[in-house]
Amino acid sequence: MAALSPRSGRRARAALALVAASLTAAGTITPGTAAAAQQNIARVDDNGIAGEVVHFAGEGDTAASTTLFNLRLDGDSAVGAYCVDISSEVDHEAAYIEAAWEDAPEEGGFLEYAAEVNWVLRHSYPSLGLDRLRTRAGIPSLDTEQAIAGTQAAIWHFSNGVSLPDPGGEGPAASLEPGERRGRANSAEVRALYSYLTETAESTSEPAPSLTVEPERVSGTGASPLGPLTVRTTSAEPVQVSVSGAESAVIVDGSGTPVSVVRAGQEFFLRLEDEVPAGAAKVYAQAAKAKVEAGRLFIGKDGVSTQPLVAAERGTVAATASATVTWDLASASPSVAASPSAEAATESEAGPSRPEAATTPGPEPSSSSPVVIANDKQPERDLPLTGTWVGAIIIAGVTLVTAGVAALVLARRRRRN
Structure with missing residues (x-):
């Protein structure tokens, strides 16, 4: 079976x-209490919006179902999201975390055209409302299902190298009126939106993360304030900062004044009392209303295997980020800076650097290596x-x-x- x-x-x-x-x-x-340590966990709801099935160029009828997933960032906030790897399945039980594109699973193979995918997400549905998209793309009859299908097909074109057939290659469908479709051909609206997005896409930078503490690791001697640390966030409001793991530690600003909140870009330090033993602590930053921008990637937490999803619209989330601070009183250097070992660890955790974005459309699929479509994207055929x-x-x-x-x-x- x-x-x-x-x-x-x-x-x-x-x-x-x-x-x-x-x-x-x-x-x-x-x-x-492990649950309390899990921060910024997103999950995929079961109530995604289905788009039209898309049919790809090549021999046979290779097709995939499309969905605008509902990615729940927290209890109060959710955003629409598309998949970026047609060969992976979505695990609805998996915990997702916000991540940089360079941290995506290596087997995805879609980093080369991440900049074009980001352009598509910011210039299509739902980041643009349906009426605005109809006007910009010149498709007055475009409906929601077609907008989802055309957008997802354009993303897969860049991320997986698949393409929709040319109008002349779709047989009778080339002469269809808006809204019409014969056999297994793509609707005229889906084809038109796909063409508009893939032909117009430009290299667009990755949006900023909702919240980070930089650098991720800092080390020094306990005789001096440790740092500096800096919060980067999309929140317009001050961010709360706290420390865990060192009872006598105090967070201070550049003048040595204790602080509990900082603004984006503001430097702060961790000050220890004299003669404290060598050790480590975690510095946390918490933003009540950070923005998750369209184009931010979400992957399985702790390497869990699940379909990477990319936010297709802006959302607001309560975010938490942390940095690790270590100190050693035996160190002879009074200066405070990130140690080479810490820098190496940060580089290792961040993964390989992102290649320069290409400015040309994604590669056409190879007949020798047909695209593998995940089971959850296999369209249900015309059988009732x-x-x-x-x-x-x-x-x-x-x-x-x-x-x-x-x-x-x-x-x-x-x-x-």
């Missing part, structure tokens, strides 16, 4: 549950639910229930006679 997509699997489980419940009713079956094995299970269950009820009625009549 062919493997089921997650979507089909959920329907199958629901169908089986319905049958089991029905048979039970008929009397034929008898039923038998009752035409699948899931439908057959439901029908069989209803038939058994009916038979069971009939048998009970017949048995009661015999006892009465």
Whole structure:
């Protein structure tokens, strides 16, 4: 039996549950503090908005379903998000964290055209409202499903090298009126939006993270204030700062005055009392209302394997970031600076540097290495639910229930006679 997509699997489980419940009713079956440390965890809701199925150039009918995912940043804030790797599945149970594009899983292979993907996200739906997008792209009949499909297809063009067929290569679809579609061809609106986005895209820089503390690691001697540290944030309000792991430590500004809040770009230090033993502490920054910009990448926390998602609109989130501060009184140097080992650790954690963005459209797919489409993006073909094995299970269950009820009625009549 062919493997089921997650979507089909959920329907199958629901169908089986319905049958089991029905048979039970008929009397034929008898039923038998680490969390606090996790900051800025995002998750993918199940209520994404489906777009049209897109069909790719090449032999056969290679197609994929499209979705504008609902990425929940926290309990009060969510943003629309697209996937950037057609070959990966979304794990709805996975914890996501905001990350730089250079921190994306290496197997994704989509860093080369990240700058073009960022342009698409900032110039298409939903970052631009549907009416504005219709005007800019010159597609007055564009609807929401088509906007999602055209945008996702353009992203995959740059991130995975897939392309939609040229209008002349779609056969009868080349002459379709707006809103029309024959067979498995892309709708005229999806094709037009895809062409507009891929042909107009420019190299666009990655948006700033919602909150960071720089550098991530600082070391020095306990005899002097340790730092400087700097908060970078999209929040317009001051950011709260605190320290954990050193009871006698105090956060101070450049003049040595204790502070509990700092503004973006302001330098601050960690001051220790005299004769404190060598050790380490965490410095935390918390922003109540930081902005997550369109183009920010979200990946599985701690290397969890799941589809990388990219924010498609601006959102607001309560964010937390931290830096590690270490000190050693045995050090002979009174200066305070990031140690070579700390710099090496930071570089190692950050991953390889991002290559220069290309200014040309993404590569065309190779016939020798066809694109691999993840199971959760495999489109459900034109078979209705009752035409699948899931439908057959439901029908069989209803038939058994009916038979069971009939048998009970017949048995009661015999006892009465």
